Amino acid sequence: MTVWFRAMWWVTSQKNGVSALGLQHVLGWGSYQTAWTCLHKLRRAMIRPGRERLTAVLLTGMGYDGSDAFTEIKKRGGRTIAESEESAVVYGMPAELVGKGGASLVLAAEQVAAQVASWAGR
Numbered sequence: 575m576t577v578w579f580r581a582m583w584w585v586t587s588q589k590n591g592v593s594a595l596g597l598q599h600v601l602g603w604g605s606y607q608t609a610w611t612c613l614h615k616l617r618r619a620m621i622r623p624g625r626e627r628l629t630a631v632l633l634t635g636m637g638y639d640g641s642d643a644f645t646e647i648k649k650r651g652g653r654t655i656a657e658s659e660e661s662a663v664v665y666g667m668p669a670e671l672v673g674k675g676g677a678s679l680v681l682a683a684e685q686v687a688a689q690v691a692s693w694a695g696r
Contacts, residue, residue: 577601578612585616593635617643621650628652629693631686632677635667645676653678653693655686 584600585592598609617640621628630647632640634657644654656668656677661684671677681689 581612582616585613591631591633594637613640614642618646621646621652629654629690631655631657631690632668632671633657633683633686634662634664636664637666637670641667641670641674641676644671645674648676648678655679655681655689657686658682 580601581597584597588596592613594606594610594613597603597613598606601609603609621643628647628650629652630640630644632644632654644656648654654671654677656671656679657665658680659665659669661682662668668677668680672680679689
């Protein structure tokens with residue numbers, strides 16, 4: 575149980591996003607798959623009925639971390655942004671999200687903050 579609380583604390587305290595690789599490193603797990611599964615379960619737990627206003631942004635990265643959770647957010651009425659191929663250093667994760675149809679918008683990194691502020695009514 576302590577490990578789950580450490581994982582939740584780390585996921586919710588990061589300001590620049592999280593990845594399974596980062597979680598694996600912080601918790602000292604030997605298996606990337608274990609870290610990915612834990613992160614996936616935590617992200618799914620954050621998606622609950624009535625959270626239509628949830629907004630999620632997927633920026634540059636490799637792999638498929640988060641694309642299932644982001645697709646579920648969009649399916650439940652939330653809004654998702656994937657970073658565009660032109661601005662992403664590594665387009666792996668955003669490409670996975672776009673390919674699954676889970677991106678409400680695809681924007682260059684420098685456009686994301688203004689869009690999120692617009693959605694927040696600021």
